[in-house]
Amino acid sequence: MKNLVILGSGAAGTMVAAKMRKKLAENEWKITVIDRDIKHHYQPGWLFVPFGIYTLADCIKPKTDFVPRGVDFVLDEITNIDPAAKKVTTKKGSYSYDWLVVSTGCRIAPDEIDGLTDDWGGAIHNFYTPDGAQALCGAMHNFKKGRLVFNIAEMPIKCPVAPLEFVYMADWFFAKRGLRQNIEIELVTPLTGAFTKSVANAVLGKLCEEKNIKITPNFVIDSVDAGGKTLSSVTGDEIPYDLLVSIPPNLGAQVIIDSEIADPMGYMKTNKYTLKSEEYENVYILGDATNVPTSKAGSVAHFECDVVCDNLFREINGEEAHPEFDGHSNCFIVTGYDKASLIDFNYEVEPLPGMYPLPGVGPFHLLGESKMNYWGKLMFRWVYFNLMLKGHDLPLEPQMYMAGKNDIRKK
Ligand SMILES: Cc1cc2nc3c(=O)[nH]c(=O)nc-3n(C[C@H](O)[C@H](O)[C@H](O)COP(=O)(O)OP(=O)(O)OC[C@H]3O[C@@H](n4cnc5c(N)ncnc54)[C@H](O)[C@@H]3O)c2cc1C
Numbered sequence: 208m209k210n211l212v213i214l215g216s217g218a219a220g221t222m223v224a225a226k227m228r229k230k231l232a233e234n235e236w237k238i239t240v241i242d243r244d245i246k247h248h249y250q251p252g253w254l255f256v257p258f259g260i261y262t263l264a265d266c267i268k269p270k271t272d273f274v275p276r277g278v279d280f281v282l283d284e285i286t287n288i289d290p291a292a293k294k295v296t297t298k299k300g301s302y303s304y305d306w307l308v309v310s311t312g313c314r315i316a317p318d319e320i321d322g323l324t325d326d327w328g329g330a331i332h333n334f335y336t337p338d339g340a341q342a343l344c345g346a347m348h349n350f351k352k353g354r355l356v357f358n359i360a361e362m363p364i365k366c367p368v369a370p371l372e373f374v375y376m377a378d379w380f381f382a383k384r385g386l387r388q389n390i391e392i393e394l395v396t397p398l399t400g401a402f403t404k405s406v407a408n409a410v411l412g413k414l415c416e417e418k419n420i421k422i423t424p425n426f427v428i429d430s431v432d433a434g435g436k437t438l439s440s441v442t443g444d445e446i447p448y449d450l451l452v453s454i455p456p457n458l459g460a461q462v463i464i465d466s467e468i469a470d471p472m473g474y475m476k477t478n479k480y481t482l483k484s485e486e487y488e489n490v491y492i493l494g495d496a497t498n499v500p501t502s503k504a505g506s507v508a509h510f511e512c513d514v515v516c517d518n519l520f521r522e523i524n525g526e527e528a529h530p531e532f533d534g535h536s537n538c539f540i541v542t543g544y545d546k547a548s549l550i551d552f553n554y555e556v557e558p559l560p561g562m563y564p565l566p567g568v569g570p571f572h573l574l575g576e577s578k579m580n581y582w583g584k585l586m587f588r589w590v591y592f593n594l595m596l597k598g599h600d601l602p603l604e605p606q607m608y609m610a611g612k613n614d615i616r617k618k
Pocket residue numbers: 214215216217218219220241242243244249250251252253254283284285286310311312313334335336365366369460461462493494495496503504505506507508537538539
């Protein structure tokens with residue numbers, strides 16, 4: 208019997224297990240998935256928790272609901288990965304592999320910023336953890352006036368549009384409560400504007416302007432003075448806050464760092480086209496654990512999953528891996544008032560306006576606000592739990608296509 212071992216049963220690992228079980232004969236291949244958490248968190252739902260739109264319970268299901276028949280699920284903490292010995296160690300055991308898939312995601316590391324944890328859960332909050340999203344819900348509902356500052360410590364972060372969604376939704380939330388005129392909202396970012404790419408930056412930055420959300424760009428955080436409620440940059444600029452919503456540095460899983468198989472941020476060196484490890488034999492990496500230069504997003508994990516499973520199957524059958532991943536990413540961006548925008552892009556093509564997925568028909572608008580887009584964002588939770596995690600094929604190609612996009616860069 209040969210062994211395929213999958214590390215992490217979040218979005219990426221769960222999808223790989225489901226797809227590979229369909230591809231590999233059960234009498235030849237044992238598939239083992241290892242994760243320390245029995246709960247599967249729908250992380251995109253955490254954005255809605257601070258505003259009271261979802262509860263945490265709406266975002267959690269037991270991981271066992273998604274373990275396909277014929278896959279062994281091991282509930283344990285992975286403590287070491289040894290690619291030379293092709294062996295994984297956990298707190299309670301060890302697992303040899305013929306092929307390994309690493310999908311251990313990434314996490315926030317608030318300790319990396321001086322002073323950030325001094326008032327963590329007091330006047331400083333996050334929504335990148337379930338407990339953080341829950342505590343921020345209380346803080347948002349109690350906040351009546353003052354300066355709400357949103358800070359991104361550094362890139363990359365998972366779901367790079369989530370900060371924009373949060374400030375758009377905060378504008379909507381406080382307007383509905385009749386408090387908007389008492390509250391300043393400021394997005395303090397290390398980027399040069401609202402978003403990284405020029406066309407999307409112009410559209411999403413203009414939305415901030417219309418909603419009276421101040422953007423402070425090029426702010427590289429040095430420290431937080433929790434007593435004085437001030438953020439300081441490395442160049443000495445200071446920004447006061449009453450309520451700080453922070454996205455601390457995002458680092459790869461601790462076990463990747465401890466096993467000394469990571470870059471300095473804790474991500475694994477991954478071929479950006481094949482998704483195979485650049486350094487180790489018989490290892491594929493996908494989801495937030497890679498260092499490939501596209502978004503850390505569930506949509507990316509989903510597109511990558513198809514490429515990883517096809518390549519794994521090819522290699523198991525003695526063929527070469529194909530360089531099929533193009534960096535495809537897409538994401539709905541909630542803009543408030545029951546509306547959302549949508550971006551779709553890859554390594555080469557930045558987000559452009561247009562219609563998606565059907566050219567001219569949509570029904571979703573690229574870089575345009577619509578209620579249909581918001582509905583799409585809300586529907587995504589159902590699609591995630593009922594189709595994606597169960598390994599069903601969606602009518603979406605892993606590779607991005609230009610049909611339906613209006614390439615205004617050429618005009
Ligand atoms: C607030 C927020 C909003 C988001 N919104 C969107 C969105 O709108 N659209 C979108 O596409 N994406 C969104 N994302 C991003 C998306 O959720 C992630 O990109 C996706 O979950 C990545 O999947 P993954 O499998 O790589 O990692 P994860 O889903 O995080 O899974 C990693 C797994 O590894 C396990 N693990 C790690 N270390 C160990 C260990 N040592 N031992 C055992 N198990 C371990 C963890 O328990 C976890 O189950 C959002 C994320 C956040 C936080």
